[in-house]
Amino acid sequence: CRAMAGAPARYLVFFQYFGTRYSGVTETRSDQALLGVQNYLEKAAQKLRPSAPIKFHISSRTDSGVHALANAAHLDIQRAPGKAAFSGQQLVQGLNYHLKPEPIRILSAQRVPSTFHARFCALSRTYIYRLLLGCAHFSQIPVFERDLCWAPAGGPLDIPAMREAAKFLLGTHDFSTFRSLSSETPFQCPVRTLLQLEIQPAPGFLSHHYGHRGLEFWEVKFKSRAFLYRQVRRMVGALVAVGQGKLAPREIQELLEVKDARALPPHAMAPASGLFLKCVEY
Amino acid sequence: CRAMAGAPARYLVFFQYFGTRYSGVTETRSDQALLGVQNYLEKAAQKLRPSAPIKFHISSRTDSGVHALANAAHLDIQRAPGKAAFSGQQLVQGLNYHLKPEPIRILSAQRVPSTFHARFCALSRTYIYRLLLGCAHFSQIPVFERDLCWAPAGGPLDIPAMREAAKFLLGTHDFSTFRSLSSETPFQCPVRTLLQLEIQPAPGFLSHHYGHRGLEFWEVKFKSRAFLYRQVRRMVGALVAVGQGKLAPREIQELLEVKDARALPPHAMAPASGLFLKCVEY
Structure with missing residues (x-):
């Protein structure tokens, strides 16, 4: 018994x-x-x-x-x-x-304690998204970085514009535009508080040995108590679109205000390969 | 025709x-x-x-x-x-x-030109050997570093002793002790000139995100016009033995003087996983 x-x-x-x-x-x-x-x-x-x-x-x-x-x-x-x-x-x-x-x-x-719950007791989650710039073609991704970053096509990114856009996402918002629809969507509140969003240069694997090849790694860091379904990948996709000049920074604000997942084109979502859950804080 | x-x-x-x-x-x-x-x-x-x-x-x-x-x-x-x-x-x-x-x-x-030969025209080769310190067990190797480094068992390494030992290897020597025997051994001159041997701390993949876990990456860099069969892995093995206190730095000198591949125990060879050919210079 x-x-x-x-x-x-x-x-x-x-x-x-x-x-x-x-x-x-x-x-x-x-x-x-x-x-x-x-x-x-x-x-x-x-x-x-x-x-x-x-x-x-x-x-x-x-x-x-x-x-x-x-x-x-x-x-x-x-x-x-x-x-x-x-x-x-x-x-x-x-x-x-x-x-x-x-x-x-x-x-x-x-x-x-037996009352502890890994999902509900978490105070925050931090994700890192790794971008590789300077690749004209995916075959230029170092073999040691395959499946571990995203090299968006089409030249350099306007980092200052991306940082400006990022400011609109920080804080508490209805992130409906930045979630993917799932069976749970109707039951989940779309309001989240983004505590941190930083875009910083970062090293790649052994990149100090091939710095001359013009490849640049950047990390986008996100911290929130919780995220919506595919929210990070969709925010990264939108930020990269800003960096590519396809969206103005201010349009991120407008996308937030639309509060509709269909407002963000599906191809604007960043691929899974660049996303890392860094840690869960309790 | x-x-x-x-x-x-x-x-x-x-x-x-x-x-x-x-x-x-x-x-x-x-x-x-x-x-x-x-x-x-x-x-x-x-x-x-x-x-x-x-x-x-x-x-x-x-x-x-x-x-x-x-x-x-x-x-x-x-x-x-x-x-x-x-x-x-x-x-x-x-x-x-x-x-x-x-x-x-x-x-x-x-x-x-049609007279160029990739093997014989090379002026030098540079290899990097990656060591991971701070792992009590191989299961502590980050999953992103598997097959990409060597985590020698048994606590920290005495880096100053390794650097002292490295000085004996630098320069022109008969490296017979530091090659593995192969069918080519009888036909190959065992004298090589080690132009560079450096032991430096280095970053690991995403290690700036988990620095608190006590893992340390080190890189050993070797440069020579050419190397003997498995020479780098055997030199790394011997240097790590010095770092572990199993050999005194001065014994590296003695090993060189013995000029016999059998003088270095076979298990003293570092595994392949940590070795990277960095570049070939022409």
């Missing part, structure tokens, strides 16, 4: 993944060609021989091709009677051992 | 590759499970419809798992009568088009 088995232990885990070969972070049916990161996490957790199946409650959903430096989840582990709860370190080692061939890695694990 | 077809045009090309899924840069028999980078280069070149098969003469041989920011090769292209020779740009685009799915990329191509 449940009482004899002891209460399950709840853990908060942080984990990292290279998103290219997953359908996204969320679990998919196991007969799909591309599985979710969650499928692998739960399969690894089952190998720790819990006395009840383990479910990961993911903090932040990410799409196929999106990466995470650190996503978060909570899970409950019920062990057989008489067995002590895993320590955080044991859980990290055990999960990583079974995740071994996958580009998914548990960074840390800690016990949390 | 050959004269009517015009002389073949010779090109020097620089190319980049992610070495993990290749048997090395050199061509292998096409029935092998893992092919060489050269197999893919030549297959792509054949799609440009030359009137004679194209052979890449590679500047610098690299092992399976070794990467290149820029390796070099020369090749001759004989086109059908009446067809103009490819421009460098056309060759880059044509080859990259056919290499598309592979993590191999042509960086540049230029016409060179």
Whole structure:
């Protein structure tokens, strides 16, 4: 009976993944060609021989091709009677051992109260979007950067204009224009508070060894308590359109005011490859 | 006849590759499970419809798992009568088009005289070896750095001792101890001149976003006109042994003086994953 088995232990885990070969972070049916990161996490957790199946409650959903430096989840582990709860370190080692061939890695694990919820207790999420400038063609993307950035076509970007546009997005707004429609749209409030939006030059992988080739990496950083479905990729797409002179900075303000997802052309969404969930703050 | 077809045009090309899924840069028999980078280069070149098969003469041989920011090769292209020779740009685009799915990329191509030889005309080669410190276990390697560095086991490295040891390797020596034996060993002079050996801290991929995790990247840079078989990996292995206190800096000098490949234990060779051919200078 449940009482004899002891209460399950709840853990908060942080984990990292290279998103290219997953359908996204969320679990998919196991007969799909591309599985979710969650499928692998739960399969690894089952190998720790819990006395009840383990479910990961993911903090932040990410799409196929999106990466995470650190996503978060909570899970409950019920062990057989008489067995002590895993320590955080044991859980990290055990999960990583079974995740071994996958580009998914548990960074840390800690016990949390049974009232803790990885999704609802998060105070904020920070995303990084990586842009590569100076490529006339996608074949110029360094092989070590493939699937890890977006090289928008068509010459340099007007960064000052992008920064000016970014100011309109900062703060609390109805972001309806900047979300993609999904089955959840009708039930979700479109108001979000963007706490941070910065556009900064950044290094690429080994780029200090090929600086002369005219490639430039830039990072766009977004912080908010929560984001709408594909909001970051759509905001990046709109900012890049500003950088390319296709939109005036002021038009970002107008797009916000329209409050209609159909106002942003679908091709204006930035690809998944450049997006990284940097961290979830509690 | 050959004269009517015009002389073949010779090109020097620089190319980049992610070495993990290749048997090395050199061509292998096409029935092998893992092919060489050269197999893919030549297959792509054949799609440009030359009137004679194209052979890449590679500047610098690299092992399976070794990467290149820029390796070099020369090749001759004989086109059908009446067809103009490819421009460098056309060759880059044509080859990259056919290499598309592979993590191999042509960086540049230029016409060179028919006396030019990519291997023998090179003035020097520069290699970078990437070390990751601060990992207690290989599962702590960031997923984005897998196959792209070496995280030697066992705590921090004594960098000043490694730098002291490096001084013994600089300059002209008989490097017999620091080569691996191969069928070519008896025919190759073991004297080489190491022009540069530097050990410097360096950034990792997105490491500015997780600096707090105690991971440190270091790069060891080697420059010489030419290297012996596996010389860089064996020198790195010996330097890391010094950093770990297993060898005294002065013992590097003694190892050189022994002039015997068997003097360095085989497990002292650094793995291929951390090694990058940075460039070939002409």
